[in-house]
Amino acid sequence: MTDETVMIDVMESRAKRREERRDLFRMLGGKALAGGTAALAATAATAQTAAPTDADILNFALNLEYLEAQFYSFAAFGMGLTNADLGGTGTRGEVVGGRQVAFQDPIVRQYAREIAADELAHVRFLRSAGALGSAAVAQPAIDIRGGVGSPFGNAAAAAGLPANFDPYASDNNFLLGAFIFEDVGVTAYKGASPLLTSRVFLEAAAGILAVEAYHAAIVRTVLYARGVATPSPADAGVASSALVGATEAISDARDSLDGTLDRDQGVRPIPTGAGAPAAQSATATNIVPLDANGIAFSRTGGQVLNVVYLNRAAVSQGGFFPAGVNGTIRTSAAS
Amino acid sequence: MNYDMAMIDALDARAKRRENRREFFKTAGGAAVAVAGASALAACGDDDNDNDTVGTPAPPTSTTPPPPPPAAAAIGDPEILNFALNLEYLEAEFYSYAVYGTGLSETLRTGTGTRGQVTPGRRVAFTDPLVAQYALEIAQDEIAHVAFLRTALGSAAVAEPAIDIGSGPANAFSAAARAAGLVGAGQAFDPYATDENFLLASFLFEDVGVTAYKGASPLITNRTFLEAAAGILAAEAYHAGLIRTILYRKGLDTPSLRAATVSISNARDSLDGATDIDQGIIGTADVSNIVPTDANGIAFSRNTGQVLNIVYLNSAAVTTGGFFPAGVNGVIQRSQQN
Numbered sequence: 240m241t242d243e244t245v246m247i248d249v250m251e252s253r254a255k256r257r258e259e260r261r262d263l264f265r266m267l268g269g270k271a272l273a274g275g276t277a278a279l280a281a282t283a284a285t286a287q288t289a290a291p292t293d294a295d296i297l298n299f300a301l302n303l304e305y306l307e308a309q310f311y312s313f314a315a316f317g318m319g320l321t322n323a324d325l326g327g328t329g330t331r332g333e334v335v336g337g338r339q340v341a342f343q344d345p346i347v348r349q350y351a352r353e354i355a356a357d358e359l360a361h362v363r364f365l366r367s368a369g370a371l372g373s374a375a376v377a378q379p380a381i382d383i384r385g386g387v388g389s390p391f392g393n394a395a396a397a398a399g400l401p402a403n404f405d406p407y408a409s410d411n412n413f414l415l416g417a418f419i420f421e422d423v424g425v426t427a428y429k430g431a432s433p434l435l436t437s438r439v440f441l442e443a444a445a446g447i448l449a450v451e452a453y454h455a456a457i458v459r460t461v462l463y464a465r466g467v468a469t470p471s472p473a474d475a476g477v478a479s480s481a482l483v484g485a486t487e488a489i490s491d492a493r494d495s496l497d498g499t500l501d502r503d504q505g506v507r508p509i510p511t512g513a514g515a516p517a518a519q520s521a522t523a524t525n526i527v528p529l530d531a532n533g534i535a536f537s538r539t540g541g542q543v544l545n546v547v548y549l550n551r552a553a554v555s556q557g558g559f560f561p562a563g564v565n566g567t568i569r570t571s572a573a574s
Numbered sequence: 575m576n577y578d579m580a581m582i583d584a585l586d587a588r589a590k591r592r593e594n595r596r597e598f599f600k601t602a603g604g605a606a607v608a609v610a611g612a613s614a615l616a617a618c619g620d621d622d623n624d625n626d627t628v629g630t631p632a633p634p635t636s637t638t639p640p641p642p643p644p645a646a647a648a649i650g651d652p653e654i655l656n657f658a659l660n661l662e663y664l665e666a667e668f669y670s671y672a673v674y675g676t677g678l679s680e681t682l683r684t685g686t687g688t689r690g691q692v693t694p695g696r697r698v699a700f701t702d703p704l705v706a707q708y709a710l711e712i713a714q715d716e717i718a719h720v721a722f723l724r725t726a727l728g729s730a731a732v733a734e735p736a737i738d739i740g741s742g743p744a745n746a747f748s749a750a751a752r753a754a755g756l757v758g759a760g761q762a763f764d765p766y767a768t769d770e771n772f773l774l775a776s777f778l779f780e781d782v783g784v785t786a787y788k789g790a791s792p793l794i795t796n797r798t799f800l801e802a803a804a805g806i807l808a809a810e811a812y813h814a815g816l817i818r819t820i821l822y823r824k825g826l827d828t829p830s831l832r833a834a835t836v837s838i839s840n841a842r843d844s845l846d847g848a849t850d851i852d853q854g855i856i857g858t859a860d861v862s863n864i865v866p867t868d869a870n871g872i873a874f875s876r877n878t879g880q881v882l883n884i885v886y887l888n889s890a891a892v893t894t895g896g897f898f899p900a901g902v903n904g905v906i907q908r909s910q911q912n
Contacts, residue, residue: 349862360871432804438792445791446872449811453865456815523711527812533718534805
């Protein structure tokens, strides 16, 4: 294009994408990142020439869908996925933790059930013969316990919430637990979108991306509405009046894990700028976390793993995946 | 069974893409369209590695017959982004009037094709301050989408066509509401009159935007634009989720709101062909239906023809109508014949 601004934007986007591809390739090189010898460096160089296949990408997504599906399934129904939905390649692990939430708000219960059904459908779709089929990875070990020392507890503590945080203890806690996952899912699928080569899988991934965004909108909208409601809805967990601040703290914690860019956003309202036309409200909500172009953010596979491993370093296990995810995309980014 | 549905969906998607290209060939006859297309695409260039080409017709002279339509012309990224830009103009104008009482600024409306005027809306006097905040947020996002697409397209960006977001009985919103049975014959549906009407009007647009971007996703060849389109798809899905969640909660006290979404959804399905790809927010007694998905938990697609069926408010193959009284700008103009 002849328009200079467009050229600059496009070139910057491409530069960012090259960076992201390099991140991905570094991940595929695995432990070679840890400053190895010449031999390891040679191994890393070889690995860096291999682009992720569609199967690699879909399997990466499948690991995350296992995590979400188990969390929501336990929270909504008190039970997890059955073996028929969990086998495959790699190291099969079990899920620890998870129990049914005693929802006080029947609408929140309805949302939990709806989201649980969607996430199970995603697991089944990715595992199906039309997608990964026999190449699907098995569920790795997943830890969705609450309480002190658990991944949820540690994530909460990093966000300044009580270290004994239990996402199954109340409506608000469930919503905050869901909040930890949903925006990450959106950014993961968006980051993967330009990497898929099959147009069929691309359209399917776009459709899952959309659904994760719908989910995130539900969770963010309810958190905000409960957060500002008067009277403040009673809750046995995190107080409703503290919810908006809690989302900001969790968002900041995610940003602290996945690199130097500050892109993650909680649901605190955003005051309108000085030059903007007058509207009835002086502040806009921030249900939808977007950049200045109104576009959702991306995360690389490595950055997603920083968040779910709860580690800003390049590691291959931790947090919600105590033995790491299965498949070839398994190392977090060195952030 | 998942395998069957996945394969059927996959085959459907491919069939739709071939349909879109055939539609393009049907509508792109004539040198005038070819010249316009060629200059726009020449300005943009084609920086991917596929074999899309644009035919450059010979300049007409008095002694030679008119050049044939460019057989190699295809729907490329600029055409798809311009199609999206038309829809973003519509959404941005609606939310801008509802929130600010004015439309888009002049600098965001110029471009190629036939520039039109907006039959305006007006500012909503929101009674729920939260809805006022949500409306402001969405308005800012849609205006940002217009600005982004215009920047991406540069001199190839289409101008804003004629848009009808008026509130009288002869305007498009009222026609849509009558088709959905929300108001009777000759009656008006005024989307600016109440919070609820504003939310239902938003509902009319947002899910359509999601299906449009999803349907377009496998057609975009440039990977940078693809990632951006995925980011706009996500934004529209967040918007739709927000609107549907608000309607669902308000529908607890006002069940007619939930029923209205089902009516609007059925009306959209009646316009865009035989498949049932649209859902209101009523689920079951135990489960909400905030997220319209297929059996795989995947959002639906619409092709460009189907999107135009809805915004033209016509189930037949036409090039004008409804919210776009003079049609959209660009080469993708025709709704699907259903």
